[in-house]
Amino acid sequence: MTYPTAIGHSDRDSISLLGHDLSGELIGQVGFGELAFWLVAQRRPGAGEVRVFEAVLVALADHGLTPSAIAARLTLTGAPESVQGAVAAGLLGGGSRFLGVTEDCGRFLAETIAAAGEPPTDDDGWDALATEAVTRQRASGRPVPGLGHPVHKQGDPRTPVIIAIAEQAGTRGPHLRLFEAIGRTHPGVIGRTLPLNGAGVCGAALADLGFPPDTLRGFALLARTAGLLGHLAEEQRRPIGAAIYDHVDRAADYQP
Amino acid sequence: MTYPTAIGHSDRDSISLLGHDLSGELIGQVGFGELAFWLVAQRRPGAGEVRVFEAVLVALADHGLTPSAIAARLTLTGAPESVQGAVAAGLLGGGSRFLGVTEDCGRFLAETIAAAGEPPTDDDGWDALATEAVTRQRASGRPVPGLGHPVHKQGDPRTPVIIAIAEQAGTRGPHLRLFEAIGRTHPGVIGRTLPLNGAGVCGAALADLGFPPDTLRGFALLARTAGLLGHLAEEQRRPIGAAIYDHVDRAADYQP
């Protein structure tokens, strides 16, 4: 019985990661975002890819006092000695409603492209594919992943920035093109204009970097971990968890 | 009732993070590691600080098939639809025995320095302080955090690399100096030579960047999240969780 792994290994004198000597070839010579990309993709990214990848991580790192950030802070209130528990509690809220959108959007785009056979070669072709995909999705009663946002109703400010960075870096590929086409064509199908949201564009940009849909939620979690560390450090300095608890407890309307 | 926060905020048209417009000033203009530093420290790091910080994250990202990585993979075996659950399970093993060392070492060094009043000005001074601290710690029956490693008994290869990078970046300060002095002087106190381990040197290097001890475990968790994403992507491609389960189940010796 052996367990194959390409991640890493260590023995008495060395630590190896991804086929390289950690101390001699990686520490100080590879960025942290670059390493995260490499660990998942099993290939070292180019500079343009790193730029897009880190832009996505920065875009997804935080969104204020979200349910996830509040849950992490309340967990620290009860178990201040276990920062790992508070981070874990925050990440556990990264499911289908919030961080899952990144994955769902990447999967929707990838499946649409795969089903199309030969990809379109111009914007008209992408628009036709997008129209068809949105129409089919609506007919099945499901939402179009990446479309709409509860707060940024007039446009998510992250979306054009991520597209522009991917364009500059030369990684704007079929997933982003299809996503943009959905932005152009969906009003004609659904009768109103919704924004292309930030979680969705991040899924499209990551898919254009070659990541399969199953891996996308993980990157949203990595990004959010940084945001959670910010919230937890602030909670240690100037706690609000107890005040939130106090508010909820006082405003509870007990109806047995 | 209000809840003060300096992390971020969003409204219909904008997302603000750390007092900056996320889309216009941060995405594509700040690195992911840089942002993580900034979120916790509440100040933007300089280039040298980013270099040391990312070196630490790379050093702590993975250590092969650790208990944490195995737990994450086994969790994915049972709940493949919930990547956030698998990441959380992996992080929950980042407690006192493993990732906690980074925090414990940073705290031990910070408390020793704080208790010393005026810090030493030369190596002899640091050696004297280190000898005193190790002697006191041993007398109380507790281990010296950052000293010793179960595998790298002849020296942890990460340690000199982190120190060299901090030196080049100009951030090698009192915590690293005291840690190095512990490396020089402990054999005279405890009668044998132990390696300065990688988790410990990372704690010292982070403390020299100005982070309080309470925040250090969080960075080890952030680093490890990247490693876990590598393990989970590999588990999705080529699973070993079921084989590990099968081995343990067959090798179980049921003694009711």
Next chain:
Amino acid sequence: MTYPTAIGHSDRDSISLLGHDLSGELIGQVGFGELAFWLVAQRRPGAGEVRVFEAVLVALADHGLTPSAIAARLTLTGAPESVQGAVAAGLLGGGSRFLGVTEDCGRFLAETIAAAGEPPTDDDGWDALATEAVTRQRASGRPVPGLGHPVHKQGDPRTPVIIAIAEQAGTRGPHLRLFEAIGRTHPGVIGRTLPLNGAGVCGAALADLGFPPDTLRGFALLARTAGLLGHLAEEQRRPIGAAIYDHVDRAADYQP
């Protein structure tokens, strides 16, 4: 803003739970399983219902060194000070592949019954409904929840016992009847005989107690928490986590 809740409330002098005084009316007067039923169903169960409910919890409490139990033990290895983290890690493996079956089976049965309109009145009627449901499920390429077991290929010993207890207690209703009919009729549809598994029969029995499908996974988690406490107490007395880690580490086949 108020938050309605029927669970409980406390003030300076009293603690109320489910509309009753915790100290004066519940502690010592209601069993723990009974209380769990009551908390979820928002009605106090009868004695027969409690008997079936506790039988289900006992049936689902443990299944040896499962991935979930191993993950919990490995988490304790790394963070022995955080029992809550180890329990949480164990529960996080209770997803679609293992504990989810209880929920999936209950939902499949409930939806089949709801779609049938008037429920059957005799075994022939249930057999016809079961044949139709299994046929439809197979046609859609999905497995029939509750059918088949990787180990207990000749029959899961828990299944007849749960059915018998429900019969004695007077709670054997449409979900169990349909589940039994699936057991009788599926060989004619799929061409081979599979066991009705324990997780599935538990889902059916709980559904017959009136619980909606969304609540069923929770009971499997409650049951498994007891099993995990057993494993973690044993891990504290006589640890195997480090040995499992050691085995996996030695058997790792590093293929960068």
Next chain:
Amino acid sequence: MTYPTAIGHSDRDSISLLGHDLSGELIGQVGFGELAFWLVAQRRPGAGEVRVFEAVLVALADHGLTPSAIAARLTLTGAPESVQGAVAAGLLGGGSRFLGVTEDCGRFLAETIAAAGEPPTDDDGWDALATEAVTRQRASGRPVPGLGHPVHKQGDPRTPVIIAIAEQAGTRGPHLRLFEAIGRTHPGVIGRTLPLNGAGVCGAALADLGFPPDTLRGFALLARTAGLLGHLAEEQRRPIGAAIYDHVDRAADYQP
């Protein structure tokens, strides 16, 4: 390499738990609380012990909209498909500040009794031991575990009920006696009267059942799992998570 375990085992035809055939000897014949006791203690409890044990679980099951319950509900808001994640998030708040009290109190009592050598034989003896223990604890600057409550300042209503049940069941032993003595004597040491709290009396009662301190937090987690299931079922029926998020977001005072 074998992994010894006394918990359970299964093969093709049978499932064994604690040396008994699960289907033939346990399901329907042992209560759920009884089984949880047995799994941890590795001995089957008597009827009186079960009564005290379940009384403790009922006492600890819920305390309204606590930080733990709120965190679980907020996690379900983000990841409604992953009930195990929401339960895990709720349990992760069961650390030193809340559920840890049960363990801390049991440990404090056990260590005090162990250090005393021969246990006292009358109330005067217990009072002397309690006075000494409270005095020593205060001198070291640490709180006395189990003493004081933020809400129930005039007495925790659970405390006398648990003591009475233990007395009736014949399990009122040294830990409860010492705990009661602390209640009688601490005003003379610390100059004011604090209540003996519910988490503390539960720790004392469990310690009198023979459980070592390391296992006590686990039972508090098991009890709280039932409460969390109640909260999560209510959140599925009538959610408040989104309203809590909305309140916090609106009341956020962004001070970059």
